[in-house]
Amino acid sequence: xxxxxxxxxxxLATARELFHGRSYADVGIKxxxxxxxxxxxxxxxxxxxxxxxxxxxxxxxxDDWAQGFVAEAFDEALPPIxxxxxxxxxxYYWQKAAKSAEGRMPGCLFGNLALExxxxxxxxxxxxxxVFDKASASFxxxxxxxxxxxxxxxxxxxxxxxxxxxxxxxxxxLAKTRNDPEVVRILGPAIKSIRIE
Amino acid sequence: xxxxxxxxxxxLATARELFHGRSYADVGIKxxxxxxxxxxxxxxxxxxxxxxxxxxxxxxxxDDWAQGFVAEAFDEALPPIxxxxxxxxxxYYWQKAAKSAEGRMPGCLFGNLALExxxxxxxxxxxxxxVFDKASASFxxxxxxxxxxxxxxxxxxxxxxxxxxxxxxxxxxLAKTRNDPEVVRILGPAIKSIRIE
DNA sequence: CCTTGACTTGACCGACCGGTCTAATATACT
DNA sequence: AGTATATTAGACCGGTCGGTCAAGTCAAGG
Numbered sequence: 139x140x141x142x143x144x145x146x147x148x149x150l151a152t153a154r155e156l157f158h159g160r161s162y163a164d165v166g167i168k169x170x171x172x173x174x175x176x177x178x179x180x181x182x183x184x185x186x187x188x189x190x191x192x193x194x195x196x197x198x199x200x201d202d203w204a205q206g207f208v209a210e211a212f213d214e215a216l217p218p219i220x221x222x223x224x225x226x227x228x229x230y231y232w233q234k235a236a237k238s239a240e241g242r243m244p245g246c247l248f249g250n251l252a253l254e255x256x257x258x259x260x261x262x263x264x265x266x267x268x269v270f271d272k273a274s275a276s277f278x279x280x281x282x283x284x285x286x287x288x289x290x291x292x293x294x295x296x297x298x299x300x301x302x303x304x305x306x307x308x309x310x311x312l313a314k315t316r317n318d319p320e321v322v323r324i325l326g327p328a329i330k331s332i333r334i335e
Numbered sequence: 336x337x338x339x340x341x342x343x344x345x346x347l348a349t350a351r352e353l354f355h356g357r358s359y360a361d362v363g364i365k366x367x368x369x370x371x372x373x374x375x376x377x378x379x380x381x382x383x384x385x386x387x388x389x390x391x392x393x394x395x396x397x398d399d400w401a402q403g404f405v406a407e408a409f410d411e412a413l414p415p416i417x418x419x420x421x422x423x424x425x426x427y428y429w430q431k432a433a434k435s436a437e438g439r440m441p442g443c444l445f446g447n448l449a450l451e452x453x454x455x456x457x458x459x460x461x462x463x464x465x466v467f468d469k470a471s472a473s474f475x476x477x478x479x480x481x482x483x484x485x486x487x488x489x490x491x492x493x494x495x496x497x498x499x500x501x502x503x504x505x506x507x508x509l510a511k512t513r514n515d516p517e518v519v520r521i522l523g524p525a526i527k528s529i530r531i532e
Numbered sequence: 533c534c535t536t537g538a539c540t541t542g543a544c545c546g547a548c549c550g551g552t553c554t555a556a557t558a559t560a561c562t
Numbered sequence: 563a564g565t566a567t568a569t570t571a572g573a574c575c576g577g578t579c580g581g582t583c584a585a586g587t588c589a590a591g592g
Contacts, residue, residue, distance in 0.1 A: 160454055163360035166579060177541050188580065242454045252512040253450045257357055257439045267512055300509065301522045305529075308505025312497065315449040315464055325498045325531070332502075333528040364550065374571050385550065
């Protein structure tokens with residue numbers, strides 16, 4: 139192991155921050171390298187291409203989510219419907235914190251990337267799709283349990299789960315465009331009203 | 336008037352198509368000029384910058400919408416709630432047609448641009464915000480009338496209108512990521528279930 | 533000690549970016 | 563006809579892009 143075993147991690151963390159705060163196309167490898175204190179050669183030692191970096195960033199963020207507040211929000215100990223509110227709250231506080239730290243609401247990295255690259259890069263699109271599928275599955279489980287527990291009248295849980303995810307992404311999109319996290323707080327809770335029979 | 340009085344229009348139409356089908360950053364002025372059969376000098380005669388072009392494209396598309404299917408969908412002759420379904424249908428058929436023509440679902444130009452540029456360009460962000468506000472207003476009017484006519488129990492019509500717009504954008508985002516317009520058809524109608532009291 | 537191979541350095545590459553500029557050309561007005 | 567003005571043409575600019583590469587440095591294994 140080298141003394142700089144964390145080089146790859148630094149690249150990853152820096153890229154993630156920059157991609158999230160701006161966009162894929164706007165952030166160059168040179169900039170990532172500079173901020174991560176890494177030389178270009180080292181970068182290309184770890185990542186064969188910018189696309190590969192993007193995939194790594196997506197996977198990295200996805201893992202962090204799965205182990206982070208998404209795991210908390212969809213904790214089976216919580217009543218299913220409360221999980222939805224937890225998720226909305228988590229997003230709200232996160233975006234609010236990000237805005238006060240950097241002045242701008244970054245929105246959802248996955249949503250941002252999806253709209254930016256999915257017409258141009260099939261590989262990344264597929265990756266992002268998988269992330270959305272996984273997220274949708276969390277909603278699905280919560281809905282199934284809600285129905286099972288009688289907390290919610292029966293419905294098409296799979297379709298509704300996807301619709302809820304879509305709603306969340308849409309709310310974040312609008313909030314980002316307004317650069318106002320309050321949009322999430324105001325519109326977010328209506329996620330519970332969405333129903334597909 | 337010059338024999339090529341439509342030069343500006345050709346630039347605009349080409350840029351709109353390219354921005355919509357790909358992204359703002361991915362499309363260069365040179366490419367727009369080539370496809371529009373215009374030279375760079377002419378381009379910069381009509382548009383002082385790429386940013387100005389983007390604004391013009393946003394305005395152009397927004398006007399087309401306002402006079403096109405959005406006007407039809409939100410026609411006051413239609414029962415308010417049917418307007419929502421009309422809107423969803425219109426989006427579905429549009430995206431489906433675009434996909435079979437070009438192989439890819441382009442999604443919503445405004446949503447695409449919003450996520451791509453709103454952290455980087457305040458001017459464009461403001462413009463996109465205005466477009467969303469205008470769209471939200473159409474929903475708002477429909478909801479107000481629905482409540483008035485007793486077709487819908489009273490609710491916070493303004494917030495719900497924005498929520499519906501957010502939902503639509505989210506559905507389009509997901510559909511684009513899946514490159515599958517059917518997502519719009521399946522999830523779209525649930526827009527009517529969204530409620531903010 | 534010497535080799536191996538992972539890692540780093542930074543110069544370098546061609547392509548392309550948004551944007552500028554000068555000169556030519558077409559049109560409209562007097 | 564002559565002149566002003568709008569439009570077009572396309573070479574050109576500095577800068578940046580993603581990516582390559584040859585030349586190293588350095589720690590671990592034999």
